[in-house]
Amino acid sequence: METIIDKKRKIIHLDMDAFFASVDQRDFEDLRGKPIAVGGSPDGRGVVAAASYEARKYGVKSAMSSIQALKLCPHIIFTRPRFDVYKQVSDHIRAIFNRYTDLVEPLSLDEAFLDVSDDKQQIGSALEIARRIKREIKSELNLTVSAGVSVNKFIAKIASDMNKPDGLTFIGPSKILTFMEELPVEKFFGVGKVTANKMRSLGIFKGMDLKKQSHADLIRWFGKSGDFFYQIVRGIDDRAVVPNRIRKSIGIEDTFSHDIEQLEELKSILHDLSTRLYGRLEKGDKRGRTLTLKVKYADFTVLTRSISILQIFSNQEDMYQVALALLLKLELDKKVRLMGISISNFQDEKIERFEGYQLSLFEDM
Template sequence: MTSQSQIRKIIHIDMDAFYASVEQLDHPELKNQPLAVGGSEKRGVVAAASYEARKFGVRSAMSGMQAKKLCPDLIFVKPRFDRYKEVSKKIRAIFNQYTDLVEPLSLDEAYLDVTLNKKGNPSATLIAQEIRAQIFNELNLKASAGISINKFVAKIASDFNKPNGQKTVAPEEVESFVASLDVRKFHGIGKVTAEKMYQMGIFTGVDLKNQSLATLEDHFGKSGVRFYELSRGIDHNPVIPDRIRKSLAAEHTFENNLASEIYMLEQLKGITTEVSKRLKNQNTAGKTITLKIKYSDFNIQTRSKTLDDYTLNYDVIYQTVKTLLLSNELNNSVRLLGISISNLNNTTTPKNDNVSSQLSFKF
């Protein structure tokens, strides 16, 4: 187990139904209504669902058609990402009042290392309560939190008392907490890996812990080492501010399937504009351009090209995706097109997390 001198205090803050909550905040008539952001009852995918909609089984990444079947009274609204970013910045400003060691995972969640914090508060639990209360008082939005000695445990803990709650897993509780978890809760264990573990008789954290390092490496390669550590509540990954972005993307799902490449090229112009804008906003450029095509049968195809030089130029990106689109025949009519730029020339270097110890530890 982690020694006293190495213990960190990590908070994972997760906004509750963030996109839907912002919509309900800005449009009071939507309050307490089953709401889906994104998609429609005919097309598209749900990006977020209010808790009123979740009671019916509506979830993010679900098709709009399926969501409407589950909840006939479901209200669909178009996402307003500029607004969500605006609110997210205000939330980030609150985080920064407590610590500069903030690692955003998305617009609605982040890790905070408060081992040494600006408030001089020795209790990470109290800090999480203060942050959640400040978010609600200033923005009228609710957040949940997980508090523990590392990112792995803190993130899982933030789900336990949602919505509008928090859970602390103290140092002496970490191993028993991890032991009771379903292996699907572990980082890096998806559906396929979980099925493989089930076949090996590994269902919970304690089952995973009972496996030898050699056995886990033999079955899962390098990931086996990670699983071995996580089953013991060990996660040395630091909170990294200004995380380097690996790619930027934009995509669009169409109300009606497109069969004409001419219409597709027109749609790609708008998507290219959005990608170019995001690159400029992030002050970065990329070399690898990927065209994503989702067909009407939901099969997905990607086509990529790596350029000789970095670019954020609209014309270069559009001409590249145009070439990619026309390079091969399409398999079917198309319901979605997307463009992503990777191999970015990020110039910002993540700050090192040198905060690893504090004598007094109060959760």
């Protein structure tokens, strides 16, 4: 197959550096230069929503339990999330992006793709635009952002993560094929631990190994993802930067290291899942009315249960209580190996948050 890379596209991926934690350190002098965790608590309850770079040096990262964070960094400082402040800062950042292009695809409050193939200011250079955006975010908000510049979304996103924090990485068309061949498979977006282990068991460790596999074999081994791997290792990614990208649901799930049958343990896990999911919803500035609980038993039977409320879910505790009500209606005399929850039926208009919830007539049980 002949590799055809569109060399005319100019894509930038911008990712704020430790966004929540950096905003807190900016606003509170006593937090600067110290290991902090946004979310969680010193009593060991809850999970970390974001960690400063000082905390990351100890191995602390998002979605980690507070207990584990304290073990890794006993002097870590926990701060309460200020999502209203993060949203205001995000709006300012997005306004900076819009000075250069209207083709902005936000992925969350702190991350976005920009297509600057035809930029508003007729600068012509994506690298120069990225430099200007970085300077403006620093001067106007006193924050840093890392940028990746290339001809497609996949390569730009990888590039933005290469020199964090405050990085700027350009991977031009002439370097893409060599870059992809040397890239370890676990660095491919969409390749998690399970897929990476499967690839390694097949003798696939880098892009060059992946490139040697036939299209048919990759489809056979990895299903639809096999086609994506076949294309992307050749530098082919035609996905457009889509403003106002519509996402139908946001969810989170955990596969347990051992099967669980104790209700109290399941309730504790469900509470952590709801905390982490609420953080993702806030980060993505999403509010929804439908909650879905997913449970996979030890015998691999999967059950999903959904419920809708009259108003949007406005806090983590409401999500947990509704998810718990769904869990208690399930058959709990079998061991559980996976549990997850998701929110859908998003309300995008700006409406007043409703404290508490009411069950609607719709209940998919």
